[in-house]
Amino acid sequence: MHDDKRPGQRDVWITGIGLVSSLGEGLDAHWAALNGGSAPVTDAERFAPYLVHPLVKLNYDQQIPKKGDQRQMEAWQRIGTYAAGLALDSAGIAKTPEILGHTDMIVAAGGGERDFKVDAEILNDLMVSNDWGRSLNERLLSDLRPTLSLAQLSNLLAGNISIVHGVTGSSRTFMGEESAGVDATRVAYSRIAAGQSEIGLVGGAYNAEREDMLLLYALNDLCMTGSFRPVLGDEAAPGIPSGSMGAFLVLESPEHATARGAKPIAKLSGVWSERARRTEDGTVAATVSKLLATAGTASGTAVYSGATGARGATEAEGEALKAAGLPVRVLANRIGHGFEAQFPAMLGLAALSLSHGAAIAAAPTSALETAQVGPLERVVVTSVGHWRGEGAALVEKAG
Amino acid sequence: MAQIHNDKSGRPIVVVTGIGIVTSLGQGKAENWKKLTAGESGIHRITRFPIEGMRTTIAGTVDFLFDERVAAPNLSEKLATLAIEEAISEAGIGGNGDFPGPLFAAVPPVEIEWPERKQLAEQVPNRPLVYHDLLGAAATGKFRPWHQRFLFGSVADALADRFGTRGQPISLSTACASGATAIQLGVEAIRRGECDVALATGTDGSVHPEALIRFSLLSALTTANDNPAEASKPFAKNRDGFVMAEGAAALVLESYEHARARGAKILGVLEGAGEMADNFHRTRSSPDAKPIIGCINRALSDAGVTVADVDYINAHGTSTPENDRMEHVGFAAVFGDHLKNVPISSNKSMIGHTLTAAGAIEAAVSLLTIQNGRIPPTINYNIPDPALPLDVVPNVARDAQVNRVISSSFGFGGQNVCLVVAGEPA
Structure with missing residues (x-):
């Protein structure tokens, strides 16, 4: 457990949020959709039998004005670069080189999309070749595009954010599915709290609408198939409902924010990362219980759960959440699961809720989703990776 | 008493107590150091897969660990495992699958292969x-x-299981600066007081046909295939691209106080780290070198030293026309006239560009340089580039007292990281 409460630590404010998902673009659209009682936006046909939450249509020109830049990226990078721009706008630091020049960036990233047509054509060739190594070379040399090679590098989401938005203080990319999102946030938070950094941009993006990622999770039968069923509902672990999303936060020291006249949306009061030995029974539930206890369960606390829907991890998290007895909101039932991007997205929604003084409306799909009584003071965000890694954060009302 | 354990800024001093290296030159520090100071090359013709039709047919692959083809994450994991075993064995801490600190792992991006x-x-x-x-x-x-196997967190996850590191391991990529970033993250965690000990590793076992072709399509690789050992020629006028290579290094990082308290042998000090992102282009540096200059200055400032305190530069030195030119521009701007007094050599002339692992391997070699008082050469330096008037320690190793080294790493996506490494505190 990484202790965030050592003496001499500074507060960390969330001063900007950028969010895009299947529910819409920006904070207002999300707040309206999450409290309007509408069903989640899903698509069970396009990648049948796999269900996804497709991204709302975006006008990328608004955040990535140069078509040339857009062409150098593929969907995952465009989504992230767009959401990062929204976060910088929200914090009021877009196009301010004097601030962006010392803004420290940590991106939680996977990798770029394959060219599915090219891959299929190459495979069809290879299946009839009697010298497949040689045939593979020939096809790759003629069919791969240099721009695609760059679009596939994990660190090029961060690279594109530097190029398009001018964030150049530093640039780090963490990989590793859900935990990448937790640790990116934890390190950005810890650096500011310890005085190693003044302002940071942290977040991630996930494009669910791609067959190579569905394939990776389908290998181990982890995806939600058929029609939409809620996570932590009657069937606790119905499979992962992948969701396209981009989510970035601007984190800032109070001194830095105050000096430029910025106000906090909410306070980030702690981020913890853990790793249960999942080969041993009961370790995941025990780890989640420990994380919840560390974050604290005072009155006015709600839990925003990142339960993925994957078997094993999800039931274990449900057990710990039930024992805690706090009102829970299962975010995968609203925006789907965005792996690296899920934790930053949930932090954004937690901060948004605290700024409204209320948790998002309970949905009847899970018995854990009880009403939030009284003003919302604190949100504990949980992450239990579909395969490895547990984490939590505490977001508190500002001021 | 506490003061001697803190640096000029009052932060815990971070020392290195264990080092492990694997490259195409061989396994272990001793073997690598012997060959690096003998000016031997590990670059050879690729035999792992067919090379018909390839523009580049050479690499610094590590071929002595598996008899058959394995997927890249398997090889990356094996390379890191060997480097970490050597490092923790030397450090005398954290053996038997119970390492008492976090893992920062620079690992190549993963995807299912052909x-x-x-x-x-x-x-x-x-x-x-x-x-x-x-x-x-x-x-x-x-x-x-x-x-x-093909999760992005796969390699670090397996390493965390094997070595029993604490908490969730961090898998990171800052392209060709990744190994240096792993070390930087460990230094920062110790300075924050989060841990007394940390394991930093950089590994790369990803030379496979598509990876080679992707770099080829970016015109980044040399095509000087005829004499593989002579293909990587950093800073030479006839340099024409880098050679892809594999390897790993690991460092056991420790607070000075913790290392002294347990009587550990101190191999060097991680005095500082600096970074600055470049927003000029996806694969090219800003022509004014401002991000490189800023990165070097931030590293010196973080270490609390000046250029006059630097005895040697372990260059990124990839052997691409662009990198080596921009690296010269950057160091010339920061060091001014003093640059002519500072030897600068590239390990990549012998081991090729180990990509994700490079920053870690070169930091490890920088520490060995200080320890042994001997600077590994830049080999294949037969045609000096008059535009880059540098003392590259041409072709032959040189004895020299080296107390402080800057190790630089620059990568695609505007990634720049410099580390300042020094000998044991007096």
Whole structure:
């Protein structure tokens, strides 16, 4: 457990949020959709039998004005670069080189999309070749595009954010599915709290609408198939409902924010990362219980759960959440699961809720989703990776 | 008493107590140091896969660990495992699968590779197949272990299991600066007081056909295939691209106080780290070198030293026309006239560009340089580039007292990281 409460630590404010998902673009659209009682936006046909939450249509020109830049990226990078721009706008630091020049960036990233047509054509060739190594070379040399090679590098989401938005203080990319999102946030938070950094941009993006990622999770039968069923509902672990999303936060020291006249949306009061030995029974539930206890369960606390829907991890998290007895909101039932991007997205929604003084409306799909009584003071965000890694954060009302 | 354990800024001093290295030159520090100071090259013709039609047919692959083809994450994991075993054995801490600190692992991005795709395709009855058909093959359950193997967190996850590091390991990529970033993250965690000990590693075992072709399409690789050992020529006028290579290094990082308290042998000090992102272009540096200059200055400032305190530069020195030119511009701007007094050599002339691992391997070699008082040469330096008037320690190693080194790493995506490494505190 990484202790965030050592003496001499500074507060960390969330001063900007950028969010895009299947529910819409920006904070207002999300707040309206999450409290309007509408069903989640899903698509069970396009990648049948796999269900996804497709991204709302975006006008990328608004955040990535140069078509040339857009062409150098593929969907995952465009989504992230767009959401990062929204976060910088929200914090009021877009196009301010004097601030962006010392803004420290940590991106939680996977990798770029394959060219599915090219891959299929190459495979069809290879299946009839009697010298497949040689045939593979020939096809790759003629069919791969240099721009695609760059679009596939994990660190090029961060690279594109530097190029398009001018964030150049530093640039780090963490990989590793859900935990990448937790640790990116934890390190950005810890650096500011310890005085190693003044302002940071942290977040991630996930494009669910791609067959190579569905394939990776389908290998181990982890995806939600058929029609939409809620996570932590009657069937606790119905499979992962992948969701396209981009989510970035601007984190800032109070001194830095105050000096430029910025106000906090909410306070980030702690981020913890853990790793249960999942080969041993009961370790995941025990780890989640420990994380919840560390974050604290005072009155006015709600839990925003990142339960993925994957078997094993999800039931274990449900057990710990039930024992805690706090009102829970299962975010995968609203925006789907965005792996690296899920934790930053949930932090954004937690901060948004605290700024409204209320948790998002309970949905009847899970018995854990009880009403939030009284003003919302604190949100504990949980992450239990579909395969490895547990984490939590505490977001508190500002001021 | 506490003061001697803190640096000029009052932060805990971070020392190195264990080092491990594997490259195409061999396994272990002793073997690598012997060959690096003898000016030997590890670059050779690729035999791992067919090279017909390739523009570049050479690499610094590590071929002595497996008899058959394995997927890149398997090789990356094996390389890191060997480097970490050597490092923790030297440090005398954290053995038997119980390392008392976090793991920061620079690992290459992972994806399913062609031999796996082909196996999936073989399960598909219809021809021609479309990509969606592969999902049906994946869902047969015949290839379940591939899910875990091809996760982005896969290699670090396996290392965390094996070495019993604390908490969730961090898998990171800052392209060709990744190894240096792993070390920087460990230094920062110790300075914050989060841990007394940390394990930093950089590993790369990803020379496979598509990776080679991707770099080829970016015109980044040398095509000087005829004499592989002479292909990597950093700072030489006839340099024409880098040589892809594999390897790993690991460092045990420790607070000075913790290392002294347990009587550990101190191999060097991680005095400082600096970084600055470049927003000029995806693969090229800003022509004014401002991000490189800023990165070097931030590293010196973080270490609390000046250029006059630097005895040697372990260059990124990839052997591409662009990198080596911009690296000279950057160091010339920061060091001014003093640059002519500071030797600068590139390990990549011998081991090639180990990509994700490079920053870690070169930091490890920088420490060995200080320890041994001997500077590894830049080999294949036969045609000096008059535009880059540098003392590159041409072709032959040199004895010299080296107390402080800057090790630089620059990568695609505007990634720049410099480390300042010094000998044991007086």
